[in-house]
Amino acid sequence: MQNVQILRNLCLFAAICSMAGLVLGACNSCQSNGVKCLNETYFEYCSDNVETGQVQACPDEQVCTEYEAFCMPSGATPACPDSEADGSCESCDGTNLFVCTSRTTFQMCSGTNLTGTPSSCKANTVCSIRSGKFCVDSCEVTGNLECDKTA
Structure with missing residues:
Protein backbone atom coordinates (compact mmCIF):
# COMPACT_ATOMS: atom_id res chain seq x y z
CA MET A 1 0.00 0.00 0.00
CA GLN A 2 2.80 2.40 0.89
CA ASN A 3 4.56 1.62 -2.41
CA VAL A 4 1.45 2.69 -4.32
CA GLN A 5 1.43 6.06 -2.54
CA ILE A 6 5.14 6.60 -3.26
CA LEU A 7 4.62 5.70 -6.92
CA ARG A 8 1.64 8.07 -7.13
CA ASN A 9 3.69 10.92 -5.63
CA LEU A 10 6.58 10.26 -8.01
CA CYS A 11 4.22 10.37 -11.00
CA LEU A 12 2.70 13.62 -9.78
CA PHE A 13 6.17 15.13 -9.27
CA ALA A 14 7.25 14.04 -12.79
CA ALA A 15 4.11 15.58 -14.31
CA ILE A 16 4.65 18.90 -12.53
CA CYS A 17 8.33 19.00 -13.57
CA SER A 18 7.49 18.36 -17.22
CA MET A 19 4.91 21.17 -17.21
CA ALA A 20 7.41 23.58 -15.65
CA GLY A 21 9.69 23.09 -18.64
CA LEU A 22 6.87 24.01 -20.99
CA VAL A 23 5.94 27.13 -19.05
CA LEU A 24 9.48 28.47 -18.62
CA GLY A 25 10.34 28.62 -22.32
CA ALA A 26 7.47 30.63 -23.75
CA CYS A 27 7.39 33.27 -26.46
CA ASN A 28 6.28 36.81 -25.59
CA SER A 29 6.07 36.25 -21.83
CA CYS A 30 8.19 37.90 -19.19
CA GLN A 31 10.74 35.52 -17.72
CA SER A 32 12.51 35.61 -14.36
CA ASN A 33 15.60 37.08 -16.07
CA GLY A 34 13.70 40.30 -16.88
CA VAL A 35 13.25 39.79 -20.63
CA LYS A 36 10.66 38.27 -22.92
CA CYS A 37 12.04 36.44 -25.92
CA LEU A 38 10.13 37.30 -29.10
CA ASN A 39 11.88 34.60 -31.13
CA GLU A 40 15.29 32.92 -31.11
CA THR A 41 17.30 36.15 -31.39
CA TYR A 42 15.07 39.13 -30.50
CA PHE A 43 13.84 40.15 -27.05
CA GLU A 44 12.30 43.00 -25.06
CA TYR A 45 13.08 44.01 -21.50
CA CYS A 46 10.12 43.58 -19.18
CA SER A 47 11.22 45.38 -16.07
CA ASP A 48 8.97 47.92 -14.39
CA ASN A 49 11.66 50.58 -14.81
CA VAL A 50 12.29 50.06 -18.54
CA GLU A 51 10.02 51.48 -21.21
CA THR A 52 8.19 48.75 -23.12
CA GLY A 53 8.34 48.15 -26.86
CA GLN A 54 12.12 48.37 -27.24
CA VAL A 55 12.98 45.36 -29.38
CA GLN A 56 16.61 44.30 -29.02
CA ALA A 57 18.68 41.67 -30.79
CA CYS A 58 21.12 39.24 -29.22
CA PRO A 59 24.66 39.51 -30.63
CA ASP A 60 25.48 37.45 -33.73
CA GLU A 61 25.61 33.70 -33.15
CA GLN A 62 23.63 33.97 -29.89
CA VAL A 63 20.06 33.06 -28.92
CA CYS A 64 17.62 34.45 -26.35
CA THR A 65 17.31 32.11 -23.38
CA GLU A 66 15.57 31.90 -20.03
CA TYR A 67 18.93 32.04 -18.20
CA GLU A 68 20.24 35.02 -16.24
CA ALA A 69 22.67 35.79 -19.08
CA PHE A 70 19.75 35.81 -21.51
CA CYS A 71 21.81 35.93 -24.74
CA MET A 72 23.84 32.73 -24.91
CA PRO A 73 25.91 31.06 -27.69
CA SER A 74 23.85 29.36 -30.40
CA GLY A 75 24.27 25.91 -28.85
CA ALA A 76 22.04 26.92 -25.92
CA THR A 77 18.34 26.09 -26.00
CA PRO A 78 16.36 29.19 -27.04
CA ALA A 79 13.43 30.14 -24.82
CA CYS A 80 11.36 30.91 -27.92
CA PRO A 81 12.39 28.81 -30.94
CA ASP A 82 11.59 30.36 -34.31
CA SER A 83 9.21 27.43 -34.93
CA GLU A 84 7.05 28.68 -32.02
CA ALA A 85 7.38 32.44 -32.60
CA ASP A 86 4.62 34.38 -34.29
Whole structure:
Protein backbone atom coordinates (compact mmCIF):
# COMPACT_ATOMS: atom_id res chain seq x y z
CA MET A 1 0.00 0.00 0.00
CA GLN A 2 2.80 2.40 0.89
CA ASN A 3 4.56 1.62 -2.41
CA VAL A 4 1.45 2.69 -4.32
CA GLN A 5 1.43 6.06 -2.54
CA ILE A 6 5.14 6.60 -3.26
CA LEU A 7 4.62 5.70 -6.92
CA ARG A 8 1.64 8.07 -7.13
CA ASN A 9 3.69 10.92 -5.63
CA LEU A 10 6.58 10.26 -8.01
CA CYS A 11 4.22 10.37 -11.00
CA LEU A 12 2.70 13.62 -9.78
CA PHE A 13 6.17 15.13 -9.27
CA ALA A 14 7.25 14.04 -12.79
CA ALA A 15 4.11 15.58 -14.31
CA ILE A 16 4.65 18.90 -12.53
CA CYS A 17 8.33 19.00 -13.57
CA SER A 18 7.49 18.36 -17.22
CA MET A 19 4.91 21.17 -17.21
CA ALA A 20 7.41 23.58 -15.65
CA GLY A 21 9.69 23.09 -18.64
CA LEU A 22 6.87 24.01 -20.99
CA VAL A 23 5.94 27.13 -19.05
CA LEU A 24 9.48 28.47 -18.62
CA GLY A 25 10.34 28.62 -22.32
CA ALA A 26 7.47 30.63 -23.75
CA CYS A 27 7.39 33.27 -26.46
CA ASN A 28 6.28 36.81 -25.59
CA SER A 29 6.07 36.25 -21.83
CA CYS A 30 8.19 37.90 -19.19
CA GLN A 31 10.74 35.52 -17.72
CA SER A 32 12.51 35.61 -14.36
CA ASN A 33 15.60 37.08 -16.07
CA GLY A 34 13.70 40.30 -16.88
CA VAL A 35 13.25 39.79 -20.63
CA LYS A 36 10.66 38.27 -22.92
CA CYS A 37 12.04 36.44 -25.92
CA LEU A 38 10.13 37.30 -29.10
CA ASN A 39 11.88 34.60 -31.13
CA GLU A 40 15.29 32.92 -31.11
CA THR A 41 17.30 36.15 -31.39
CA TYR A 42 15.07 39.13 -30.50
CA PHE A 43 13.84 40.15 -27.05
CA GLU A 44 12.30 43.00 -25.06
CA TYR A 45 13.08 44.01 -21.50
CA CYS A 46 10.12 43.58 -19.18
CA SER A 47 11.22 45.38 -16.07
CA ASP A 48 8.97 47.92 -14.39
CA ASN A 49 11.66 50.58 -14.81
CA VAL A 50 12.29 50.06 -18.54
CA GLU A 51 10.02 51.48 -21.21
CA THR A 52 8.19 48.75 -23.12
CA GLY A 53 8.34 48.15 -26.86
CA GLN A 54 12.12 48.37 -27.24
CA VAL A 55 12.98 45.36 -29.38
CA GLN A 56 16.61 44.30 -29.02
CA ALA A 57 18.68 41.67 -30.79
CA CYS A 58 21.12 39.24 -29.22
CA PRO A 59 24.66 39.51 -30.63
CA ASP A 60 25.48 37.45 -33.73
CA GLU A 61 25.61 33.70 -33.15
CA GLN A 62 23.63 33.97 -29.89
CA VAL A 63 20.06 33.06 -28.92
CA CYS A 64 17.62 34.45 -26.35
CA THR A 65 17.31 32.11 -23.38
CA GLU A 66 15.57 31.90 -20.03
CA TYR A 67 18.93 32.04 -18.20
CA GLU A 68 20.24 35.02 -16.24
CA ALA A 69 22.67 35.79 -19.08
CA PHE A 70 19.75 35.81 -21.51
CA CYS A 71 21.81 35.93 -24.74
CA MET A 72 23.84 32.73 -24.91
CA PRO A 73 25.91 31.06 -27.69
CA SER A 74 23.85 29.36 -30.40
CA GLY A 75 24.27 25.91 -28.85
CA ALA A 76 22.04 26.92 -25.92
CA THR A 77 18.34 26.09 -26.00
CA PRO A 78 16.36 29.19 -27.04
CA ALA A 79 13.43 30.14 -24.82
CA CYS A 80 11.36 30.91 -27.92
CA PRO A 81 12.39 28.81 -30.94
CA ASP A 82 11.59 30.36 -34.31
CA SER A 83 9.21 27.43 -34.93
CA GLU A 84 7.05 28.68 -32.02
CA ALA A 85 7.38 32.44 -32.60
CA ASP A 86 4.62 34.38 -34.29
CA GLY A 87 6.43 34.98 -37.55
CA SER A 88 3.46 36.47 -39.33
CA CYS A 89 4.15 39.10 -41.95
CA GLU A 90 1.85 41.43 -43.81
CA SER A 91 1.12 40.52 -47.39
CA CYS A 92 0.40 42.70 -50.39
CA ASP A 93 -3.29 43.53 -50.11
CA GLY A 94 -3.64 46.12 -52.85
CA THR A 95 -3.30 49.09 -50.46
CA ASN A 96 0.38 48.89 -49.51
CA LEU A 97 3.34 49.73 -51.74
CA PHE A 98 5.91 47.76 -49.73
CA VAL A 99 5.86 44.97 -47.12
CA CYS A 100 8.49 43.48 -44.85
CA THR A 101 9.31 39.96 -46.04
CA SER A 102 11.59 39.15 -43.06
CA ARG A 103 13.15 40.96 -40.09
CA THR A 104 15.73 42.49 -42.43
CA THR A 105 14.19 42.50 -45.93
CA PHE A 106 11.34 44.25 -47.72
CA GLN A 107 9.79 44.08 -51.15
CA MET A 108 7.60 46.18 -53.44
CA CYS A 109 3.97 45.26 -54.04
CA SER A 110 2.09 45.38 -57.30
CA GLY A 111 -1.51 45.08 -56.27
CA THR A 112 -1.70 41.84 -54.31
CA ASN A 113 1.59 40.42 -55.64
CA LEU A 114 5.21 40.89 -54.64
CA THR A 115 7.30 42.32 -57.45
CA GLY A 116 11.03 42.44 -58.08
CA THR A 117 13.52 41.04 -55.61
CA PRO A 118 13.68 41.65 -51.86
CA SER A 119 15.82 44.56 -50.67
CA SER A 120 17.96 44.21 -47.54
CA CYS A 121 18.26 46.50 -44.55
CA LYS A 122 21.70 47.64 -43.41
CA ALA A 123 23.42 45.75 -40.59
CA ASN A 124 21.87 46.24 -37.16
CA THR A 125 18.56 47.51 -38.56
CA VAL A 126 15.17 45.86 -38.97
CA CYS A 127 12.38 46.28 -41.50
CA SER A 128 9.77 48.86 -40.54
CA ILE A 129 7.57 49.98 -43.41
CA ARG A 130 5.17 51.69 -40.98
CA SER A 131 7.97 54.06 -39.93
CA GLY A 132 8.17 55.43 -43.46
CA LYS A 133 11.91 54.70 -43.51
CA PHE A 134 11.85 51.04 -44.74
CA CYS A 135 14.47 50.03 -42.12
CA VAL A 136 15.17 51.41 -38.65
CA ASP A 137 17.53 50.76 -35.78
CA SER A 138 16.00 48.07 -33.57
CA CYS A 139 15.63 50.53 -30.68
CA GLU A 140 13.26 52.63 -32.83
CA VAL A 141 10.74 49.78 -33.15
CA THR A 142 7.67 50.25 -30.98
CA GLY A 143 5.57 47.16 -30.37
CA ASN A 144 6.17 43.98 -32.33
CA LEU A 145 8.27 43.64 -35.44
CA GLU A 146 6.24 43.94 -38.65
CA CYS A 147 7.69 40.65 -39.88
CA ASP A 148 9.41 38.32 -37.48
CA LYS A 149 10.97 35.78 -39.82
CA THR A 150 14.62 35.16 -40.60
CA ALA A 151 15.71 36.29 -44.07
